[in-house]
Amino acid sequence: MHDVVIVGGGPVGLFLACELGLAGCSVLVLEREPEPRSPWKAYPLGTRGLSAASVEAFYRRGMLHPLLTASGAPSADEPSPPRGVGHFAGMMLDPAKVDLAALPFRLPSPAPEFLLTSLEAVETVLSERAAKLGVQVKRGVTVSAIAQTDESVVAQAGEHEYAARWLVGCDGGRSTVRGLAGFDFVGTEPQFTGYTMLATIADPEKLRPGFNPTATGMYLQMAAEGHIGMLDFDGGTFDRSQEPTRDHLQAVLRRVSGTDVTLKDVHLASSFTDRAMQTTTYRQGRVLLAGDAAHIHPPFGGQGLNTGIGDALNLGWKLAATVDGDAPDGLLDTYTRERHPIAAWVLDWTRAQTAVMRPDPHAQAIQTVIRDLLGTRDGTTYAFQKISGSSLRYDLGSEQQLVGRNAPDLHLEDGTRLGDLMRDGRGVALDFSTDRRLHDSAMGWKNRIRYAAGPARNDLGFGAVLVRPDGIVAWAGDRAPDREAFERAAGHWFGNPA
Structure with a gap:
């Protein structure tokens, strides 16, 4: 029996499989299509735009260079101004009008702000990584039934049964898993x-x-x-x-x-x-959903792919900790709590674009107003923040503005970057205090949290930062970080010390 069976071998399923494989889980991916290549995945039909948050995820797992190579994009140690940043309702955003300095807690990173790629390139990189991590992929497999107990779940495909402790549906907008597991799917009907x-x-x-x-x-x-x-x-x-x-x-x-x-x-x-639908929860017992299986909307600006990668990144470490028995109570439930509002926002973002694109005088009047707004630096920067994921912030119950955000690529004086420290999928504790105040505390979670200390080239005024495996800041301390506060945050997200 596998730890996890993933139904669907597209970018979301493969990214999740890599996250679980990196944590040492036994993973089986069941994919309906018999062959990995398709004209719908290659250029030009398979062209997609990866947002800053998605590219950052590849960078933090050591897959940025292979992705840039597969996408035919140049590599760079430091970012260059974005050459393309998407559109709103067909109104293209001007990269020159994006005020990168206005983005919250932004620091330079090798990951570009936007990457034009293809599904084929993304899947090729992820497939190669999954194979290295021992993930099994079976193609030409169509799941027809699911049965679960309190301890396991079984996927039926023809005469074969595939048992696992958990099953995740990453099988797209017409998800079989979603229907078989009985998820409620609600939303709005199409206009076009x-x-x-x-x-x-x-x-x-x-x-x-x-x-x-x-x-x-x-x-x-x-x-x-x-x-x-x-x-x-x-x-x-x-x-x-x-x-x-x-x-x-x-x-x-x-x-x-x-x-x-x-x-x-x-x-x-x-x-x-433009049908826009979402499941009311992302978990039913031992069955979970990610990507288009959990939410569908029109394909404006590649939001579906980027939201799905965000789902996989959020779910992967939480499910792996649950499998290993290290998860604190309720950790897996935070997947729905954190990701459901993000997809709900994406659905509304695409609904707004549909309303603006309607061929009637009222919509055309709104187009004129929005076009004027997007012609300003503030308007373009606002839209870019939304599209790129730069404005994403989970509500983790803290008033500290960095907590809940995607961590900036903090850069230590010895040349080490946060992105370098995240490749093994553990959390990271960065201690900038002069006395390495958090060392002894962090060692209690050394199998789940990587500790790094030293002055930073730009510490943004913090004395220490605790980053979850998905790159989200779980806690930030001042110049003299509080050990007890750090230990509470570490225990909340990573369970009891070893």
Whole structure:
């Protein structure tokens, strides 16, 4: 019996598998697709944008360089200004207007603020890491039933049964696990049908590049030849149960573009809607959900992939501690408590974009206002903070403004960075006090917390910082950090000392 079975071998499932494997858990990934490669994962159809928080996660696990290489992006020891930072409702953000100095507690890091990559690149890097960590991946496996007891859970796939202590559904927006385990899935119904396609266009000059809102919808002509996106505000009547034929796609494209453009051939096409749904909890007994299995929304700005990676990062160390028996009471329940509000916000963020993109005079008036706001430095910086994850802060019950945030990449005088210390998946205690005040206390958790001491090039005014394995600051002390306060925080998140 495995410690954990993960259903779904996409980026979220693989990232979670790596986190669990890093902690020494026995992990089996069951993936429905028989082959890892697909044109839907490769450029251009598989193109995705990774936010600053997601790129930081790869950096902290030692996977940044492989990811940059697989993505065809240059490596850099220090960050350069972002070259692309996303959009809001098709209105592109100008990287030059992002005030990086205004981001809360930001310090320079080797991880770029934004990375344009592909699902294929992400999955390749994660698959290689998972294999090195001893994670087993079985492909061509379709789960048809789930049964759980107080001690274990079994996934049925054909004639085979896969037993584990825990099961996590990372199997996408149409999650089988979600339905089989009986999760409530609630939200809002769609207003549009979206399409993405790779086609040969007889007269591409009739279409303008980039996002183009029109009186009847919106279309997007991307950089790759023949790569087109469309939004048709039809109430979401055309869903994935129907085949998007060339004639249908051409009719929609002509309607939303207001041109007589002609599609000679359609090579690949898919549809989606702006249905925005979320499970009411991320855990039912020994079954948990992450990524699109727990929340769906339209694919604006790659928020789904980034939110899913955040789920995996948050869940991984908590589930591993639970498996090992080191978890304090209620640790696993903090997964839903912390991540559910994040996805709820993402759903509202995409709903707001849908409302702004509607082809009616009221929405177009709002577009004008928002476009003016995004033309300002403050407006662009605000949107970037939201999209990048820079403004994320979990409510950990502390008034200290650093607590609950993604830790800045604190840099010790000896050249060691926080990111270097997080590669093994343990928590990190950084002690900047002159007398190494926290040394003896931290040693009590030496198997779960890595201790590093010394002056920092920029300690942001703190005497010590305790960082969880997911990079979230659990506690921060002043110039003379309180040992008892540190021990309370360490015990709260890491259980009793060894």
